[in-house]
Amino acid sequence: MVRVLVAYASERGGTAEIADWIGAELRASGMEPDVRSAGSVPSVDGYDAVVLGGALYAGRWHREARHFAQRFAEELATRPVWLFSSGPLDHTAEEKDVDPVPGVAKVARRLGARGHATFGGSLAPDARGLLASKIAKRAGGDYRDHDHVRAWAGEVAREILTVGT
Numbered sequence: 001m002v003r004v005l006v007a008y009a010s011e012r013g014g015t016a017e018i019a020d021w022i023g024a025e026l027r028a029s030g031m032e033p034d035v036r037s038a039g040s041v042p043s044v045d046g047y048d049a050v051v052l053g054g055a056l057y058a059g060r061w062h063r064e065a066r067h068f069a070q071r072f073a074e075e076l077a078t079r080p081v082w083l084f085s086s087g088p089l090d091h092t093a094e095e096k097d098v099d100p101v102p103g104v105a106k107v108a109r110r111l112g113a114r115g116h117a118t119f120g121g122s123l124a125p126d127a128r129g130l131l132a133s134k135i136a137k138r139a140g141g142d143y144r145d146h147d148h149v150r151a152w153a154g155e156v157a158r159e160i161l162t163v164g165t
């Protein structure tokens with residue numbers, strides 16, 4: 001069995017659900033995924049491949065995703081790794097490939113990541129918080145696309161099988 005860690009960093013749950021969708025697709029492809037919040041992962045030992053994703057806030061990856069990448073930099077450099085971000089509160093992520101923000105691009109280079117995808121985000125129209133409620137009024141909604149996520153995870157699964165572990 002190929003063991004894949006899907007680690008996510010999420011503030012309001014949207015990115016956590018994307019990680020679940022990725023896990024479901026990997027399982028459907030015959031792998032054994034472990035979907036966990038990045039901050040709760042004590043070690044990456046025993047995983048053949050890692051998918052790390054984070055929500056975008058103020059142009060940066062969620063801090064738990066950044067910390068995870070730092071904490072396990074050595075181990076991740078020796079495993080196949082894929083990254084994803086979730087953020088745009090519009091349809092751009094479904095209309096074209098959205099490049100990673102600079103901080104995530106740097107992590108991708110450092111870890112030798114095999115790929116990165118940006119998925120649409122979600123924000124409840126009644127989100128709490130000064131800034132969040134302002135943004136929600138203008139752009140609140142769910143812009144995540146299950147099919148986009150599933151297709152990407154399917155590609156990751158195929159590559160994991162091609163790369164070997």
Ligand SMILES: Cc1cc2nc3c(=O)[nH]c(=O)nc-3n(C[C@H](O)[C@H](O)[C@H](O)COP(=O)(O)O)c2cc1C
Pocket residue numbers: 009010011012013014015016055056057058059060086087088089120121122123131132135
């Ligand atoms: C205060 C705030 C700042 C945000 N900044 C960004 C940003 O810089 N880039 C982006 O694409 N999305 C941004 N978003 C949208 C979030 O990334 C989106 O709501 C995402 O789905 C949140 O994921 P989570 O539910 O896992 O926390 C922002 C949202 C809020 C509330």
